[in-house]
Amino acid sequence: MSRDSLSVGRAVDWDFAATIGAKLARPGPATTGYTRNQVIDQLAEASRSAELPVREVTGLNEGGEIPEARIVDRQQWVRAATRSMRVMTGGGDDDAKPGSISGRITGAQTGAVLAFVSSGILGQYDPFAGGQEPGGQLLLVYPNVIAVERQLRVQPYDFRLWVCLHEVTHRVQFRANPWLAEHMSRALGVLTEESSDDIAQVVSRLADFVRRRRDPDDAASEPNSGGMVGLLRAVQSPPQQEALDQLLVLGTLLEGHADHVMDAVGPAVVPSVATIRRRFDERRQRKQPPLQRVVRALLGFDAKLSQYTRGKAFVDAVVAKVGMAQFNTIWTGPETLPLPTEIDEPQRWIDRVL
Structure with missing residues (x-):
């Protein structure tokens, strides 16, 4: 990925985005200093103890060392996210600030989005946390862990370990397969390039998008074509x-x-x-207030829930049929990843790759 080919990373005042996002992030749930220290210590411990069971089940080994997780509050997560996004979109700490009003406007918009997201994210493995150097970092957002475990009325330590099992799996995925971060980076590079298409081509694709959404058969045949994902695709180059x-x-x-x-x-x-699991799934499916539903749709949260459901069904089916060792062929390289048409038809991936 050539940094010179990117535009998004240079169009955002990332320092301003971090400042605005941290200011707009809602405070975490009320808690005592003792509880706060306890959850920080237990999350750190759980992130370590989850590593070996995850390696054993996945068959993926990222090396002998178990990296430490970084336990953060919402404001710290926002700042970490802006640094990662700067790298993902081709920026860097040495880049000059945009210095224009448009750079600060896009920075403020980015910060506002991250502030909203910061209230809901439990953890995240950031493969770009090392900047231009290889490496990543596991972030666990302790105020949100406290908020959700209280909402679900579950055993706190069990829930903290359960969250870490999911997030540590992401750490193992990327550290055992370093090419994944580069594959993601290349795709992001193409996605954030300025398109050379003229306005007539963009309008034509938008019209085609509207036509397909009116046809129930066409809409049903394209799982990722609806909502903001479909609208985004409609204005993109091939x-x-x-x-x-x-x-x-x-x-x-x-x-x-x-x-x-x-x-x-x-x-x-x-x-x-x-x-x-039962209470967490019920929480995922709970109907949201109208305004929150709109915001969640705009930010792609519904698509994210679909990823969990469709992705787990794919992995469950393949592992049940061929076992985890054969499933791990999927991590060989970009050519062995599922095609969009194979996610909902796992046998097609098995036939093509195995």
Whole structure:
């Protein structure tokens, strides 16, 4: 990926985005200093103890060392996210600030979005946390863990370990397969390039998008064509659409694999895992207020939930049929990742790759 070919990273005042996002992030739930220190210590411990069971179930080995997780609050997560996004979109710490009003406007918009997201994210493995150097970092957002475990009324330590099982799986995925970060970076590079298409081509694609959405048969045949994903595809060039498909498929695989591993490991190490899974799934499916539904749709949260469901169904089906060792062929390289048409038809991936 050539940094010179990117425009998004240079169009955002990332420092301003971090400042605005941190200011707008809602405070975490009220808690005592003792509880705060306890959850920080337990999350750090859980992120370490989850590593070996995840390696054992997945068959992926990222090396002898178990990296430490970084336990953060919402404001710290926003700042970390802006640094990662700067790298993902081709920026760098040495880049000059945009210095224009448009750079600060896009920075403020980015910060506002991250502030909203910061209230809901439990954890995240950031493969770009090392900047231009290889490496990543696992972030666990302790105020949100406290908020959700209270909402679900579950055993706190069990829930903290359960969350870590999912997020540590992402760490193992990327560290055992370093090419994944580069594959993601290349796709993001194409996605954030300025398109050379003229306005007539863009309008034509928008009209085609509207026509397809009116046809129930066409809409049903394209799982990723609705909502904001479909609208985004409608204004993209063909290479950008292909890059978006690659990112969507990769995200679906990574989330589904993590959910599969979480359930496979869970009963052995998390005594109340059945209760946690049931209540957590009920929370995912709960109907949101109208305004929140609109915001969630705009930010792609519904597509994210679809990734969990479709991805886990794919991994469950393949592992049940060929076993985890054969499934791990999927991590060989970009050519062995599922195609968009194979996510919902796992046998097609088995026939093509295995």
